Amino acid sequence: MKKYIFISLVLFISGNMLLISCDFSKRLDTRAAVKEMKERELKRITITQLTTIVDELGKKITGELNGNLVRSLEDRKLIDSLSKKYNIQIFVGSPLKLKTASNGQKVNEILEAYQYNSENHIEQVDNVQKNEDGTLFYYTAPILAENQFKGLPKEKIEKLGELSKLDSLYFRRKNELIGLWMIRFERKEVIKRIDPKTLNK
Template sequence: MKKSLILTCLVSSILSLHSCDFSKRIDTSAAVKEMKNRQVKRILPQDITNKADTWGQEIQEMIENPSNKLSLDSISKQFQIQIQSGKALALKQQNKDKKIQEVLDALDYSLSLHQEIPPSIQKNTVGDSLFYIFIDKKQDVILLGFSKSQIVLNIDKPLIK
């Protein structure tokens, strides 16, 4: 009886080990990388603002570069943004957004006092767009309009938390 019990245990152990397929082992480091890549990412509001500021500075340099041969329309199409240029009062009439109109009023007043105006980022009233605003050498106001959804689609991967 003892021999048959031992034999039964031995046979069942061999069968259970035989049913395990060790050839299909998973590389755990690759699995961890895959899980991190598929993880839901979070983009913070300051990441969106920082990216709009960075893009605005790059586009401002491109616009102000004397060797630049691109028009504002072609830059607008290239970066998929809205660009408006002109005197503050003329731009105020073109924009229906109340918050942007207030900013343009303030810019017109500051320009009339010949003040130094640094570039700035402004949100529209709804909050779905950001505007990078700067003054060019001709004292024209340049509005670069960035849609938040466009920024999120093109944001750098390292910024995503």
């Protein structure tokens, strides 16, 4: 009888120790998971933060496109590569030719402003504009004349204009507007590029 009680007691103590050990491990895992979730949790993201990211990416992308403008307009490989890399859509053309109903009123008003500035010799600058429901951001950057087409045959210059929906590329004064790069970002894709640790707590 005593032997039976002793064995039962040993089994009881061993079982409890095992349960305590398992429970402790679970609590440790839970705490680690909660900590990880808190570290990765995105705080409330402001429009200013989103706009800043779009502006930085837009400048980087158009910098690559303008690095060899003729190649970018003639061969879409770079445009397609950048579009895939950043999950964006890249458009090029004169302001009025870029206007579409799908852009929304706010974006089309920006395009009209570029056209107005061009006609009135007003300085052109980069711009970031979100659409009406805030699901899309449009980065626009002027393409200014800097002798990019110097030395090219007339036929090739005309072909570049047709391919890229640009107005006449002839007799352009330095810094005159040739056209625009317009990059469309999805809000959800921009958010994916935000590191939660860089956001204000």
